[in-house]
Amino acid sequence: MADSNGNGSDAKAFKIFVGYDPREDLAYQVCRFSVMKRSSIPVEVIPIKQSELREKGLYSRERGNLESTEFSFTRFLTPCLAGYEGWAVFVDCDFLYLGDVKELHDLIDDKYAVMCVQHDYTPKETTKMDGAVQTVYPRKNWSSMVLYNCGHPKNKVLTPEIVNKESGAFLHRFQWLEDHEIGSVPFVWNFLVGHNKVIENDKSTFPKAIHYTLGGPWFEAWKDCEFGDLWLKEAEEYKKATEKNEA
Numbered sequence: 001m002a003d004s005n006g007n008g009s010d011a012k013a014f015k016i017f018v019g020y021d022p023r024e025d026l027a028y029q030v031c032r033f034s035v036m037k038r039s040s041i042p043v044e045v046i047p048i049k050q051s052e053l054r055e056k057g058l059y060s061r062e063r064g065n066l067e068s069t070e071f072s073f074t075r076f077l078t079p080c081l082a083g084y085e086g087w088a089v090f091v092d093c094d095f096l097y098l099g100d101v102k103e104l105h106d107l108i109d110d111k112y113a114v115m116c117v118q119h120d121y122t123p124k125e126t127t128k129m130d131g132a133v134q135t136v137y138p139r140k141n142w143s144s145m146v147l148y149n150c151g152h153p154k155n156k157v158l159t160p161e162i163v164n165k166e167s168g169a170f171l172h173r174f175q176w177l178e179d180h181e182i183g184s185v186p187f188v189w190n191f192l193v194g195h196n197k198v199i200e201n202d203k204s205t206f207p208k209a210i211h212y213t214l215g216g217p218w219f220e221a222w223k224d225c226e227f228g229d230l231w232l233k234e235a236e237e238y239k240k241a242t243e244k245n246e247a
Helices: 022-038 050-055 074-081 101-105 153-157 160-165 168-172 228-246
Strands: 014-019 043-048 087-091 095-097 114-116 145-149 182-184 209-211
Touching: 014 022, 014 074, 014 101, 022 043, 022 095, 022 228, 043 074, 050 074, 074 087, 074 145, 074 160, 087 101, 095 228
Parallel strands: 014 043, 014 087, 114 182
Antiparallel strands: 087 145, 095 209, 114 145
């Protein structure tokens, strides 16, 4: 079910698809809450739930040993789920938004098929989250936050059939595209905890979206991670808002 923040309801909402895993429901809820709380434009936040995609016949892959979440491959259905029109975002659920997604929307350039933070990143750790294997591959983490030009002819390649059968390398490295069709977004929109650094007095390094890529405070083992206090504070605010709405 989609959610809208209702700001300026006559304008078309910016679709934000969030990878969903039942083990990380709270991470999804807090990610959604952080987006909607700070957005000054209409947004629609849509969880990509693998179980629902299977019921609809859109997803049939068997889960591989290296898939650490249920959205390892379902993320590439974003253009399909958006009806192959307009721009939409895919983002992992382990993000906390500190910035207004209007600023992200303002970066959109129609000449690109996708836009993302082009990390040059090789993790030192061999495991992440709750013991999942940490895989290393070119363009690591590029696919964790992507602006999709859903109507771009090249993205029509991303049919359910292709997403169900193509390799991880083909999908995660954007091999259906030429390099010049991939636009760049400032790293602060996919700020990798443990990799990216804030430089004092340099506002261009202050995170607008924190990505707890190795594991976040919703996992016991990661409750003291860097920027974990910000997530815990947001989670507390989300819970209070939910209780208030239910009262």
